[in-house]
Amino acid sequence: MAEQQQQHDDAGAAGTRGTGGELHQEVRGEVALTTAQGIPVSDNQNSLRAGRRGPTLLEDMAMREKIFHFDHERIPERVVHARGYGAHGTFTTTESLADVTTADIFAEVGRETEAFVRFSTVAGAKGSFDLARDVRGFAVKLYTRQGNWDIVGNNIPVFFIQDAIKFPDLVHAVKEAPDRAFPQAQSAHDNFWDFVSWMPEAIHMTLWQMSDRAIPRSFRFMEGFGVHTFRFLDASGKATFVKFHWKPVQGLQSVVWNEAVKINGADPDFHRRDLWDAITSGDFPSWDLGVQLFDEEFADSFEFDVLDATKLIPEEQVPVRIVGRLTLDRVVDNDFAETEQVAFHTGNVPPGIDFSEDPLLQGRNFSYLDTQLSRLGSTNFTQLPVNAPRCPVAHFQRDGHMQGHVPVGRANYEPNGWSGAERGPRADAASGFTSHATPLEGATVRERSETFADHYSQARQFWISQTDVEQEHIVNAYTFELSKCDEESVRERIVAHLRNVHPDLAQGVADGLGMELPEPADAALEPRTDLPASDALSILKNGPESFAGRKLGILLTKGADGAVVAAVRDAFTAAGATVELIAPTRGPITLSDGTPVTADHAVDGGPSVLFDAVALLPSADGATQLVGRSTARDFVADAFAHRKFIGLGADAGPLLVAAGVDPDDGVLPLDAGAAETFLTRCGELRFWDRDVKP
Numbered sequence: 243m244a245e246q247q248q249q250h251d252d253a254g255a256a257g258t259r260g261t262g263g264e265l266h267q268e269v270r271g272e273v274a275l276t277t278a279q280g281i282p283v284s285d286n287q288n289s290l291r292a293g294r295r296g297p298t299l300l301e302d303m304a305m306r307e308k309i310f311h312f313d314h315e316r317i318p319e320r321v322v323h324a325r326g327y328g329a330h331g332t333f334t335t336t337e338s339l340a341d342v343t344t345a346d347i348f349a350e351v352g353r354e355t356e357a358f359v360r361f362s363t364v365a366g367a368k369g370s371f372d373l374a375r376d377v378r379g380f381a382v383k384l385y386t387r388q389g390n391w392d393i394v395g396n397n398i399p400v401f402f403i404q405d406a407i408k409f410p411d412l413v414h415a416v417k418e419a420p421d422r423a424f425p426q427a428q429s430a431h432d433n434f435w436d437f438v439s440w441m442p443e444a445i446h447m448t449l450w451q452m453s454d455r456a457i458p459r460s461f462r463f464m465e466g467f468g469v470h471t472f473r474f475l476d477a478s479g480k481a482t483f484v485k486f487h488w489k490p491v492q493g494l495q496s497v498v499w500n501e502a503v504k505i506n507g508a509d510p511d512f513h514r515r516d517l518w519d520a521i522t523s524g525d526f527p528s529w530d531l532g533v534q535l536f537d538e539e540f541a542d543s544f545e546f547d548v549l550d551a552t553k554l555i556p557e558e559q560v561p562v563r564i565v566g567r568l569t570l571d572r573v574v575d576n577d578f579a580e581t582e583q584v585a586f587h588t589g590n591v592p593p594g595i596d597f598s599e600d601p602l603l604q605g606r607n608f609s610y611l612d613t614q615l616s617r618l619g620s621t622n623f624t625q626l627p628v629n630a631p632r633c634p635v636a637h638f639q640r641d642g643h644m645q646g647h648v649p650v651g652r653a654n655y656e657p658n659g660w661s662g663a664e665r666g667p668r669a670d671a672a673s674g675f676t677s678h679a680t681p682l683e684g685a686t687v688r689e690r691s692e693t694f695a696d697h698y699s700q701a702r703q704f705w706i707s708q709t710d711v712e713q714e715h716i717v718n719a720y721t722f723e724l725s726k727c728d729e730e731s732v733r734e735r736i737v738a739h740l741r742n743v744h745p746d747l748a749q750g751v752a753d754g755l756g757m758e759l760p761e762p763a764d765a766a767l768e769p770r771t772d773l774p775a776s777d778a779l780s781i782l783k784n785g786p787e788s789f790a791g792r793k794l795g796i797l798l799t800k801g802a803d804g805a806v807v808a809a810v811r812d813a814f815t816a817a818g819a820t821v822e823l824i825a826p827t828r829g830p831i832t833l834s835d836g837t838p839v840t841a842d843h844a845v846d847g848g849p850s851v852l853f854d855a856v857a858l859l860p861s862a863d864g865a866t867q868l869v870g871r872s873t874a875r876d877f878v879a880d881a882f883a884h885r886k887f888i889g890l891g892a893d894a895g896p897l898l899v900a901a902g903v904d905p906d907d908g909v910l911p912l913d914a915g916a917a918e919t920f921l922t923r924c925g926e927l928r929f930w931d932r933d934v935k936p
């Protein structure tokens with residue numbers, strides 16, 4: 243059977259993997275089309291009918307089976323994180339953690355563990371656009387030798403709420419309103435901000451959400467966080483608290499809001515296309531796994547409760563220790579089979595890792611397993627190839643819809659008196675999963691510890707850790723979102739909370755909205771003003787060191803200087819960047835030196851928002867031609883407004899003038915000799931000193 247399966251898999255692109263089928267049938271050297279029952283099909287164009295112009299016959303089982311299957315192709319989308327994109331990879335352990343955990347994955351340096359990652363937005367439907375202002379999901383499945391370990395995280399290290407009982411309210415509030423069914427994939431509406439205004443614990447997270455973290459340039463350029471405090475357990479059962487971080491080797495990068503809005507129109511699949519292109523071109527993205535380890539003593543002395551998911555532990559207080567690297571190197575074969583059917587669960591932890599009492603995590607541990615039944619329709623979803631552990635599985639769970647295993651033997655219960663193969667598996671206290679022996683006390687209550695009561699101090703810490711540009715973006719984002727709220731009282735209540743965060747933030751937003759500053763909101767605990775800034779919280783302080791992995795767009799025309807185009811292309815490509823050409827049409831054109839080139843985009847379909855930097859290299863005639871096209875003028879004006887570096891060819895001047903651009907130090911003259919200098923400047927990604935308001 244195993245051999246037959248292998249042959250089956252080898253059948254090629256037209257084949258299917260992992261269905262347990264037999265050898266494909268062949269016809270004239272090609273794979274024969276069959277029904278799902280394996281019956282060869284003679285005609286896939288015409289249904290069986292009574293006479294050439296007569297009605298179709300019920301007897302046409304091939305047609306009925308085909309349409310039956312099609313009618314049921316869709317499954318319910320995820321109730322949150324519906325829009326996502328997945329890829330395969332490998333996690334390599336670079337530092338042993340054998341001193342603090344028995345988890346096999348950290349037992350020795352060099353251990354490789356297969357991985358699957360799904361990135362997502364939270365609020366939008368499966369078909370929504372990629373650059374919504376939203377939190378990004380960062381869910382990692384590690385197929386360890388002791389079973390699957392899922393780190394179901396986000397690209398933001400804190401969460402909106404402290405208790406899972408509020409999750410349905412949060413999600414209802416952010417999704418489209420139930421009566422009108424809009425707005426889609428965004429938080430800029432009354433319901434969301436109304437909810438937040440009654441939930442001061444959410445304010446810290448909204449600072450992150452209104453920062454550029456919520457409009458990442460790519461999945462490749464964002465961090466991931468496990469959010470909660472977990473426990474590592476050593477062989478003696480001793481616990482060490484741990485928080486998980488994924489740090490992109492590519493550095494952090496976001497787009498600006500005006501750009502995000504335009505990208506959503508120009509390429510709604512911007513993020514998934516980026517990941518697909520990077521992996522298929524061999525530019526494999528990597529993240530370092532970091533752990534913050536701390537003990538009870540630290541937890542007791544820390545200013546906030548380590549069980550409160552609306553708080554983080556600054557890296558300056560507990561450094562992030564890098565212990566492994568995750569590299570994504572394979573796109574999926576099939577989006578539905580893998581990315582849509584992958585099922586993550588915070589409860590999936592191998593021996594050596596355990597939960598904390600974080601009330602958000604505790605609720606999640608119920609929700610994830612539960613939701614898979616609605617979504618995947620059977621308790622047997624663990625048998626799907628993307629979900630199946632790579633280590634042996636042996637249990638007495640039996641039957642259920644779509645049971646794909648054929649258990650042998652008599653025993654389906656334990657203990658039993660059978661022997662040998664009949665006996666079945668047994669639990670083992672020494673090697674099996676154990677839970678931390680946490681001393682617990684107290685009566686049953688519906689109360690929150692007062693250690694969860696400070697809702698503003700870390701929000702302020704986040705604010706003061708940002709650069710001026712980042713603060714400006716946060717003010718603009720709150721202003722934009724609240725300006726979409728029709729209810730004046732909602733705007734007032736939010737600004738009242740912001741007064742407890744920082745006066746500059748509150749004033750900036752109030753000015754942007756054209757309103758008087760309201761009184762500060764009542765605070766359960768007086769906000770602290772003594773927390774120091776933390777550089778790790780800023781994107782711009784943690785940017786990349788080069789233009790590698792980024793994309794340059796060259797706007798050119800027939801007769802463009804071939805030597806300059808070649809020099810720029812060579813320099814950027816050698817530095818690990820991608821170069822794409824934009825021309826008036828996609829058809830082949832000839833450069834000044836006779837080189838034929840084919841554009842990757844026609845100018846109407848390749849706006850500058852798709853690129854990290856642009857070069858304007860038209861011929862003199864071409865520049866005159868482009869001046870007359872609004873899309874070419876927008877190309878230049880947007881690149882300038884989004885503070886991108888612009889390489890200016892000798893004949894491109896008229897284009898700048900037509901776009902209304904007054905060149906500054908971020909607009910660099912570009913000839914063949916200047917390609918390297920231009921590349922180095924582009925490594926800064928944006929010319930933030932540019933004085934523009936998009």
Ligand code: HDD
Nearest residue numbers: 320322323360379380381395396401406409469609610613
């Ligand atoms: Fe959740 C999906 C991350 C709180 C209930 N969540 C989901 C996904 C991610 C997160 C990345 C997508 C997984 C995938 O790609 O398939 N969720 C988080 C984080 C949270 C969080 C970082 C807070 C720290 N979630 C949270 C709570 C609950 C849920 C408090 C419920 C009480 N989340 C779900 C869910 C989903 C889900 C309903 C939808 C689809 C799925 O699980 O498989 O169970």
